[in-house]
Amino acid sequence: MCNLYSLTTTQAALRALRKAIRDQLGNLDRMPSIFPDGFAPVIRNTPDGEELIRMRWGFPPVAGPLVTNVRNVSSGYWRPWLKPAQRCLVPANAFCEYDEQNKKRPTWFALDESRPTFCFAGIWRPWSGVRGTKANPVEGEHLLYSFLTCEPNDIVAPVHPKAMPVLLTTEEERETWMTAPAEEALQLQRPLSNDALKIVATGKRSDGDVPDLPPAAPPPAQTSLF
Numbered sequence: 001m002c003n004l005y006s007l008t009t010t011q012a013a014l015r016a017l018r019k020a021i022r023d024q025l026g027n028l029d030r031m032p033s034i035f036p037d038g039f040a041p042v043i044r045n046t047p048d049g050e051e052l053i054r055m056r057w058g059f060p061p062v063a064g065p066l067v068t069n070v071r072n073v074s075s076g077y078w079r080p081w082l083k084p085a086q087r088c089l090v091p092a093n094a095f096c097e098y099d100e101q102n103k104k105r106p107t108w109f110a111l112d113e114s115r116p117t118f119c120f121a122g123i124w125r126p127w128s129g130v131r132g133t134k135a136n137p138v139e140g141e142h143l144l145y146s147f148l149t150c151e152p153n154d155i156v157a158p159v160h161p162k163a164m165p166v167l168l169t170t171e172e173e174r175e176t177w178m179t180a181p182a183e184e185a186l187q188l189q190r191p192l193s194n195d196a197l198k199i200v201a202t203g204k205r206s207d208g209d210v211p212d213l214p215p216a217a218p219p220p221a222q223t224s225l226f
Contacts, residue, residue: 001069001149002165004096004106006207007031007040009117014052014091017117017174018043022051032208034092036068037131042145043089044124045178055088055143060127069149070123071163073186081123082182089174090120090147094200094207097160107159108201111169115200115207120147121166121177121188153191155198167192 011028015021025041034040039054058066070078080086093115099105111118124145132138149163156164166189168174177185201207 001160001163002095002097002147003036003068004205005034005092005120005165006094006096006108006115007034007091008093008115008208009091013117014041014043017089017091017119018050018178020049022049024051024053030208033206036066040145041091042122042124043091043119043178045085045087050178053143055124055145056131057145059125059144059146060129068146069163069165070146071149073148073189078123081125082186084179084181084185086123086125087177087185088122088124088145089168089178090122090145091117092120093117095120095165096205096207097156097164099159100161105203106205107199108204108207109156109164109197110200110207111196112198113200119168119174119177121168121185122147148189150189151191153197154194156191159199164191166190167197169196 008030011025015023021043028041031040036058038057040057041052042055043050043052058068061067073082094108094110096106096108099107122145124143127142127144130137130139131142148166150166152160152164168177168188173188177188
């Protein structure tokens, strides 16, 4: 279950991921650590074309913490959000999993040491309610995203044997996820090949040239339970 990732590429590079994209972000700073319930860029379909927009990470829970990762896509709960209109691309440069043997030891994975941009296979939805912290609750309409997970490959499994996020690394994969019927698009829910992923850092809760956060266990969130 992935509950931490980074996005350190430039805003211009994000716009270049897709053709004819509208940028609704405003100014975007480097994001070396993105946690559940935080805001981050996603690319979504709209009636007027694709747009780059900020959303909050995590679908509303049925019970317990936010649902940040989606595994059981055969569940009727997820079916309304698997249509092309509700799919999105979640850009990232690296993702983190916590070691099953050491819950406070984060391990960062990327395509290679240079951290090329990839996308998680995401879904999004509107939602009305209260989000944010107890100290700073935000009530109203929210745009929320989550992304798919799958069986881990041989690079991720020794660290986190339960799951890894679904990574889209080519334009063909991104196009399929954004436009194809659900049956075809969901064929992308598979591990990235072992030779396409590597460990690039360990022991830090941020991936970038900024001071690290204090060591801590992963933030509370949950994968799809149904």
